Amino acid sequence: MEIGKIQLLKYIRKTSYGVILQNEKGEECILPNIFVEEKWEEGEEIEVFVYQDDGKLFATTEIPYCEAGEYAALKCVQVLSSGAFVDLGIIKDLFVPYKQQKGKMQEGKRYIIYVYVDEETGLLTGTTKFKRNPQYENLPLKKGQQVDLLMMNETELGWNVIINKKYIGLIYASDVYEKIYPLSEKTGYIKNIREDHKIDVSLQPEGFQNIDEFKQRILDKLDENYGILYLSDKSSPEEIKAEVHMSKKNFKKAIGGLYKEKVIEILEDKIRLL
Incomplete structure (x- = not known):
């Protein structure tokens, strides 16, 4: 069962509290009644997002703002001494442990969060701690390709950006021809994939x-x-x-x-x- 991912699961049986869904390996999760449609029949494949809660696997038909392995700008909805919760766009908020916060989060503010499955707990978790200039291997991107960008922060070199929710790249200051704001979304273009496997991006197409x-x-x-x-x-x-x-x-x-x-x-x- 892929926690933190949108996937197709088979409708196995109806219970008093919801529908049991199953993957090809026979692993099961619960889709609560509030998301169940009467027209569904046993054996039908349902597209759902899977998460863990209280040691059990649950599913929702809601579409999250991002999946495990992706970045998104998410709003903090609650702050506790142990961490903070952010709105993931589904019925269950995403937990960002205190130790995974680059700076103490504040309720009502939006932050760029990387979503992953914690290896120890198996829980879908968020973090604001990640490398600003990571190196990538075997990128499914090519020079000139149009991409979706989420603006991160400005540096001496230019702007760090999230590319297609999955990769971090850089727009050099010399390629910025308009006012940019953190957490804004823009269309960009892959300018170069460097020998050190870092990604340069432009806000304008070339050629x-x-x-x-x-x-x-x-x-x-x-x-x-x-x-x-x-x-x-x-x-x-x-x-x-x-x-x-x-x-x-x-x-x-x-x-x-x-x-x-x-x-x-x-x-x-x-x-x-x-």
């Missing part, structure tokens, strides 16, 4: 094949400014970053494409919509 996104961003700005944008290929990277949130390299590619398409006119200190 001419992705230039349409930047063209549209410039056109949107032109529409907002009555067809004129006081930027040109001679503008500084800082000016371009502040106005259209992209690198000068991508800006020049985009306006070059729009110029060839006869959509804009490039003047000494501005571009103008034709």
Whole structure:
């Protein structure tokens, strides 16, 4: 039975307190009555999330914010001397032991939590202690791939981010062209998987094949400014970053494409919509 995972289990029998579900190995768990649908029949496979409580295995049809082996920004709902509970999105809150807290957690605040199954207790557990720059082997990611990002924290190098809930990467400060807030969610792109097995990420796609996104961003700005944008290929990277949130390299590619398409006119200190 995979604790902390969403899985398909077979409906075996009905009891007074719920339904008994079973996996292929014959291991069983309880799905309480509040989650049972009358239309289900014995032998049917039900998609559930499995967790442990009071030494027993339970299931829920609720969808958790994340599974074991994943990171998520979770809200602290209760603080005790032994640890804190965070909302996992299911009927049972997730426990974060005091010794697994990087700093003392506070009720009502959100924290990036890594969810795992404790080897000693077998309980689904959370921690805020994890490596900020881990090394990975055999990553199922490739350069240029679009990914989901959860922003962690800013450092001297840039921003640490969670990639697809499972991996930690870095956006270099030189690749940040917009205001970023911790725990915000964004779309990103794998920029590089380094020889030391660390992951570099960008908030913008690279290459001419992705230039349409930047063209549209410039056109949107032109529409907002009555067809004129006081930027040109001679503008500084800082000016371009502040106005259209992209690198000068991508800006020049985009306006070059729009110029060839006869959509804009490039003047000494501005571009103008034709």
